[in-house]
Amino acid sequence: MSYGGYGGGFAPPGGGNRAPPPGADPQLWSWFNTVDTDRSGAITATELERALINGDWTPFDLDTVKLLMSIFDTDRSGTIGFNEFSGLWKYIKDWQNVFKHFDRDHSGSIDGQELRDALAQFGYNLSPPLLDLVQKKYANQTVGHGAPVPGISFDRFVRACVVVKQLSEAFGKIDTDRDGWIQINYDQFMHTVLSLP
Amino acid sequence: MSYGGYGGGFAPPGGGNRAPPPGADPQLWSWFNTVDTDRSGAITATELERALINGDWTPFDLDTVKLLMSIFDTDRSGTIGFNEFSGLWKYIKDWQNVFKHFDRDHSGSIDGQELRDALAQFGYNLSPPLLDLVQKKYANQTVGHGAPVPGISFDRFVRACVVVKQLSEAFGKIDTDRDGWIQINYDQFMHTVLSLP
Known part of the structure; x- marks a missing residue:
């Protein structure tokens, strides 16, 4: 060996x-x-x-x-x-x-359409503006002073999916009647968000 | 010169x-x-x-x-x-x-009591369990394999205060009638949290 x-x-x-x-x-x-x-x-x-x-x-x-x-x-x-x-x-x-x-086009990064498909497959059908927000938040930023890498790289794709999952679960825990609406006070709101990693 | x-x-x-x-x-x-x-x-x-x-x-x-x-x-x-x-x-x-x-005791770090006083001075009167959560979240973690540093160091104190401020402002924007309660749907919830830095 x-x-x-x-x-x-x-x-x-x-x-x-x-x-x-x-x-x-x-x-x-x-x-x-x-x-x-x-x-x-x-x-x-x-x-x-x-x-x-x-x-x-x-x-x-x-x-x-x-x-x-x-x-x-x-x-x-x-x-x-x-x-x-x-x-x-x-x-x-x-x-x-x-x-x-x-990553259908084998570009090594995930674009907006590919992110939508992935999240939909996991059961998260986000609205177009929300998808846009997630896409922008996790798209690769300029590294050093080089040109920005387009799309979402592997590690940030994992993070985007995990964060959407954790937030959705946090919301789901409060939305006990499953109507897509929650009523929370300041304390609960702060607790929910600060408890996330 | x-x-x-x-x-x-x-x-x-x-x-x-x-x-x-x-x-x-x-x-x-x-x-x-x-x-x-x-x-x-x-x-x-x-x-x-x-x-x-x-x-x-x-x-x-x-x-x-x-x-x-x-x-x-x-x-x-x-x-x-x-x-x-x-x-x-x-x-x-x-x-x-x-x-x-x-940092009243000049320990170089902020303890739970000191954090409560600081946040209260900024106008954020958090409940004891919430304060406890903030304190634990921003307390210094074990660096390397050494003993954990007790309390909150300077940079993490800044972060704790800024995060409490940003979250409170995000909540305040939705709580237009200022009764301390908000009713939001999944999309708004996700937007609010994902828009934070």
């Missing part, structure tokens, strides 16, 4: 020679250990951002990384262990398939 | 020898140019984060930097020029005085 975690041979960069848990993907274990430089067994959002550079996708925005952390850091420790990392990795891989499916 | 922007003498690091605009603070102009490495005259959120390290405060979280950008980048270009940067710098200095005023 090419991965030498078991006491000999090739040591992955920064990974040392800790044995991976039974059934662990050796490459994933190696990546996890590469970013977990202090060998604490847990990685932070900033470290996760570094780990995600190893995937078959464009780099992840720290905001997206934090959103993912908030989903997988179930004990709210601020860090995720290897098992959570594995779950998160699979989650991202699944999203990658979704992204490829909806 | 110690600043040699006018064609000779000492060149500030990275600042080159461009002349500052009339009336500009030379040190601020030097900092601005240090981070504006490509001399475009405009800096991005990531560059602003680097500029803010020069202040008399703890480093700013990128999320806080982006929130500040959203306030001062009035033309939504994704960057801020020197004049906007000067305004932002003054804004932060003003916040620093507010922070020092409410």
Whole structure:
């Protein structure tokens, strides 16, 4: 085997020679250990951002990384262990398939029409002005002083979908009679919005 | 003069020898140019984060930097020029005085009681559970694997106050009869929340 975690041979960069848990993907274990430089067994959002550079996708925005952390850091420790990392990795891989499916023109980014189709498939039929707002909010901003990247890149597509889902669920929890209208006071409004990651 | 922007003498690091605009603070102009490495005259959120390290405060979280950008980048270009940067710098200095005023025990961070006093002074009398939520959301998280910093640091205090202000204003816009209750549909709810920076 090419991965030498078991006491000999090739040591992955920064990974040392800790044995991976039974059934662990050796490459994933190696990546996890590469970013977990202090060998604490847990990685932070900033470290996760570094780990995600190893995937078959464009780099992840720290905001997206934090959103993912908030989903997988179930004990709210601020860090995720290897098992959570594995779950998160699979989650991202699944999203990658979704992204490829909806990126019909294979441009590597999602345009307004493709976003509408994706959200509709997930059961969110947003009004055209709302779709426009989501599209603008998550479209890639100018990076450095280069030209803006058109459309929504992979990581921001994940974020857009997750945010729409979380907001819709928050609304749905209050809209108990399912008529599409809610009556809330200031305190409830603030609670609802501030409780989102 | 110690600043040699006018064609000779000492060149500030990275600042080159461009002349500052009339009336500009030379040190601020030097900092601005240090981070504006490509001399475009405009800096991005990531560059602003680097500029803010020069202040008399703890480093700013990128999320806080982006929130500040959203306030001062009035033309939504994704960057801020020197004049906007000067305004932002003054804004932060003003916040620093507010922070020092409410940090009664001079601990360098704001605790729950101090946060309540600050928000009340700004006219936001939040309920105890809501205050608790804000306090927890903006309390400093574990940095790396060290012990969590207790309380709310300067940059996160600014963020907490600005977010409470923006949310309260968003609610107030809908609550036209000022009774503290709003009735909104799904589309309005999504619009309200997604329009926030």
